[in-house]
Amino acid sequence: MSRLKSCFEKLAVEKRAAFVTFVTANDPDFDTSLEIVCGLPEAGADIIELGMPFTDPSADGPSIDRAAQRALKAGGSMNKTLEMVCRFRAGNDETPIVLMGYFNPIYAYGIDRFSSDAAAAGVDGLIIVDLPPEEDEELRVPANAAGIDVIRLATPTSDDARLPTVLDGASGFVYYVAVAGVTGGRSATADDIGTAVRRIKSHTDLPVAVGFGIRTPEQAADVATVADGAVVGSAIVSLIExxxxKDHKPKEGMSKEVLDFVKTLADGVRSVRK
Structure with a gap:
């Protein structure tokens, strides 16, 4: 059984949603990033989304864009991202890791080589934000063959006619982008999210995790009442920044401050029982 499937089944027994965190690999540097990533499970993260640094993260807002540029300036690359997963797996073989980003770095690395190397490193899933379902077969097939789930994105504009295409071939979970626009923007209401999650679930048995705009424990708790997972990214990345x-070096205690904040968000998610 995949780590993602096992995680969601375990949480279903506990009757709570997953808390999903996003950080960019190598931001602000490899060692600090690894320290934060390795500390996320103890801080309450059930699933870790790890951003693959890219020069043009067009779907992301300013905070994640700046994180990607910092990571690249500090030597971030696909090799470094996979090395980070390997280093994480040396101490944690349970928490799922999902690589999130754009297709270009994977294509440049080589799709088959990437699928093999990512699986060997311990990657469980992929979210490729600029690769539509109609065009992801060249990545999805080798990734699935290597045991890696390809997670699809649904949005407020994914109507009942579009959802079957979005969900065909999806695995792991569905990531519902709660608001139109880039990451780090406004938040959707719990009622709107609940309606959307129920509609998606009428088309699939996959868990539905919700992201974009969650910044507080209260917002995380609201999402956890109606979804199978609450995803927080920009708020964590902004705290890292x-x-x-002024030289983009971490101040003393920065990692602890980030992980303490993550714990407050996790407590928000865990305060809700389905």
């Missing part, structure tokens, strides 16, 4: 000096 705020903990850097």
């Amino acid at each position: 705020n903990g850097l000096d």
Whole structure:
């Protein structure tokens, strides 16, 4: 059984939603990023989304865009991202890791080579935001063959006519983008999210995790009442940025501050029982 499937089944027994965190690999540097990633499970993260640094993250807002640029400036690459997963797996073989980003770095690395290397490193899933379902077969087939789930994105504009295409071939879970626009923007209401999640679930048995716009424990708890997972990214990435000096070096205690904040979000998710 895949780590993602096992995770969601375990949480279903506990009658709670998954808390999913996003950080960019190598932001602000490899060692600090690894320290934060390795600390996320203890801080309450059930699933980790790890951003693959890319020069043009067009679906992301300013905070994640700046994180990607910092990561690249510090030597971030696909090799470094996979090395980070390997280093994480040396101490944690349970928490699922999902690589999130854009198709270009994977294509440049080589699709078959990437699928093999990512699986060997311990990657469980992929979210490729600029690869539509109609065009993801060249990645999805080798990734699935290597045991990696390809997670599809649904949006407020994914109507009942579109959803079957979005969901055909999807695995792991469905990521519902709660608002139109880039990451880090406004938040949707719990009622709107609940309606959308129920509609998606009428088309699939896959868990539905919701992201975009969650910044507080209260918002995370609201999402956890209606979805199978609450995803927080920009709020965590912004805190990393705020903990850097003028040279983009981490200030003393930055990693602890980030992980303490993650714990408050996790407590929000865990305060809700389905």
